[in-house]
Amino acid sequence: MRFINDDRKSIFRKPRRPCPFFRRGGGKKHPLTQVSKQKLAVIGLGSVGKAVKHTFDFFYDTVDGYDIDGRGNWENVLHSDISFICVSTPESEDGHLDCSNVDNVLCRLSASGYSGICVIKSTVSVGFTDASTKKYSNLRIVYMPEFLREKSNFTWFVNPDRLVISGEIADMDKVIELFWWVDDVGESVPILKMKNIEAEIGKLAHNARIAVLVSFTNEIESACMEYEADSDNVMSVIHADRRVNSKEHLKPKLGGYGGKCVPKDTKELIVSMKNPILLTAAEERNRITLERD
Ligand SMILES: NC(=O)c1ccc[n+]([C@@H]2O[C@H](COP(=O)([O-])OP(=O)(O)OC[C@H]3O[C@@H](n4cnc5c(N)ncnc54)[C@H](O)[C@@H]3O)[C@@H](O)[C@H]2O)c1
Known part of the structure; x- marks a missing residue:
């Protein structure tokens, strides 16, 4: 099957040819024949599914796709x-992720006595994976959230920054083995094995961090507009700090912020602005954290 996607350009049209999307190893077969003979299936052929299927097509002989919209064949998935x-x-409506499509797929696999490993790549709500593992006790469920960018789905899936995975150890290992082409897997690209709940919150927290940073930038931009300040100049002050590119403020057990400058300077900006929603929330979050500690 050929998928139309500008991001992929012509690169994925000819499987098993050297491919500039891969930092290394494009077109190679896995050295372990046993792994390359694994039969794979991809359920749901949207942005994520297309990237997964087409990448695996490149390395594995049998990769079947199935989508409820009529593409593919469910029988092949079962094999x-x-x-x-x-x-x-x-x-x-209540703000939670609607995981009914994932549940529907798991239900069908369970009812058919599927004996393969079910890797959930969809983003799921907190606690969903443990609940599903309990509900479908005949299935081998692994959660492996996806971090690709929609605009460059193939490039990001092929070259991930990390592989996050949770589930039974033997199943996690079998799944991770499929990603042998990833440059420096296990070294510069860490394999992060954890509990289901941690992988679920980790995936959501990754996007929440983006949400907070984008909103922060927008809030500072609002302050700039109020005072006719050039927002690029203002943000360049932040960009230049070595802590911007470090994990210093992203490590747990930091406690609330304090010291001579951060609280009073943040306050100054809050009281100088018309609608400092995010900074006020940050201040409130800090008050609660300091009380808790
Ligand atoms: N798009 C992204 O950038 C991105 C990145 C990371 C994670 N995710 C997550 O990955 C998941 C998929 O995202 P997407 O952007 O590919 O979605 P999408 O809407 O592009 O595609 C989903 C596909 O699933 C199919 N589908 C729905 N129910 C089905 C069922 N019961 N059986 C078979 N097929 C079914 C739909 O027909 C559709 O083709 C979501 O949970 C999303 O949050 C998306």
Whole structure:
């Protein structure tokens, strides 16, 4: 099957040819024949599923795709050794992710007595994976959240920054083995094995951090507009700090912020602005943290 996607350009049209998307190893077969013979399936062929399927097509002989919209064949999925569930999980009315599509797929796999590993790539709500593992006790469920960027889905899936995975150790190892092409996997690209709940919160926290940073930038931009300040100049003051590129403020057990300058300078900006929603929230978050500690 050929997928149309500008990001992929012509690179993925000819499987098993050297490919500039891969930092290394493009077009190679896995040295362990046993692994390259694994039958894989991808369920849900949207942005994520397309990237997963087309990348695996490049390295593995049998990669079947299935989508509820009519593409692919469900029977083939049932004959796979490992299936990747990439179905949509939209926001529901109460704000939680609606994981009913994932549940629907797991229910069908369970009812068919599927014996392969079910890798959930969809983003799921907190606690969903443990609940599903309990509910479908005949399935081997692994959670492996995806961090690709929609605009460059193939490039990001092929060259991830980390592999996050949770589930039974033997199943996690089998899944991780499939990603042998990733440059420096286990070294500069860490394999982060953890509990289901940690992988779920980790995935969400990654996006929440982006949300907070973007909102922070927007809030500073608002302050700049109020005072006719050039926002590029203002942000360049922040960009130049060595802590911006470090993990210094992203490590747990930091406690609340304090010291001579951060609290009073933040306050000054709050009281100088018309609508400092995020900074006020940061101040409140800090008050609660200091009380807690
Ligand atoms: N798009 C991204 O950049 C991105 C990045 C990381 C994670 N994710 C997560 O990955 C998941 C998939 O995202 P997407 O952007 O590929 O979604 P999408 O809407 O582009 O594609 C989802 C596909 O799943 C299919 N589908 C829905 N229910 C199904 C079912 N029961 N059986 C088979 N197929 C079914 C739909 O027909 C659709 O083709 C979501 O949970 C999303 O939050 C997305």
